[in-house]
Amino acid sequence: MSPFAVEGVWAAPGRVNVIGEHTDYNNGFVLPMATPHTARASVGRRADGRLRLASTHAGSESVDVAVADLAPGALSGWAAYPAGVLWALRDAGHDIGGADIHIDSDVPVGAGLSSSAALSCVVALALNDLYELGCSRVELARIAQRVETDFVGVPVGMLDQMASLCCTAGHAFFLDCRDLTGSHVPFDCEGVGLRLLVIDTRAKHALVDGGYADRRASCEEAARLLGVPSLREVDDADAALAALPAGPLRNRVRHVLTENERVLRVVAALRAGDVRGIGPDLTASHASMRDDYTISCAELDTAVDTALAAGALGARLVGGGFGGSVIALTAADRCDAVAEAVEKSFAARGFTAPRFFGAIPSAGARRVD
């Protein structure tokens, strides 16, 4: 393969969702922040209509395909995300020729921190710049979402893509998924002597296995039963819950309705400068996902329970669930003790050793070279 023609380098972060889980596809509220970890893409245009892909992590394995031949399901693994962006842009009517794309990412894979959205977003931004498409960040987020929903086949919402493209350093991003309007909320843990610790449980994170799609289908069914376009349009939560049959459907709806309320409370607390005060809502969010939405697992519950017992102010699973990471809000001087306690309880239960990251609200996608 001839050397890649590089015209620039772009970076897009993963995300940690502070709160607002499984609310995005219900037109609800989310509050993500960008990770310091990014996917970087070195990109150049090609005049011959070919897409060539390589990745630092894929060794000598590379892809060389005609852009015109790209179709949903055509590629799997990491290459599907950059390739899917070219497909989605062309499908949306943009005049995109070929490209050389070299990927390098330090967003942990399988940790529930949106490594795949970071890949799609970085490529979407790079092609938008190079091909002068003039798309807004929201339009690029929709393109990146179509990569997941239509090219790869996972019916995700807009949380990850909007976070990667729209977050700013030092802030969480309060997003209303109904109209995709958002505002940046100062989120400075360090400044008030706190830390947001990410605990990657290394447990399997399997959105493609159907648990995610099944939850989404339940929400749509409930909205139909309640006669509203989406669960966001429910204005009397108690009446809506009473109108649904007791059991999993009602419980799932209760998670979504209460989670939206928790996001609003957390945003209000952060705006009032009360970072410490968000702890109980983080923990309540976890309980709701464990008991009502049933998307937790032993590793996630152990990480949350141990972190709280070791003094964390609040803790919850982040992302789609069924594995991945937990966030724990701790006093700065308790952070190491919390991590050690989680490490020990994982070892005692025979779980794979967890990994830890510090979460500092970082910048959204950008050109870096």
Ligand code: GLA
């Ligand atoms: C995954 C999806 C998002 C969102 C979260 C749950 O990360 O990609 O769209 O639904 O799960 O909040």
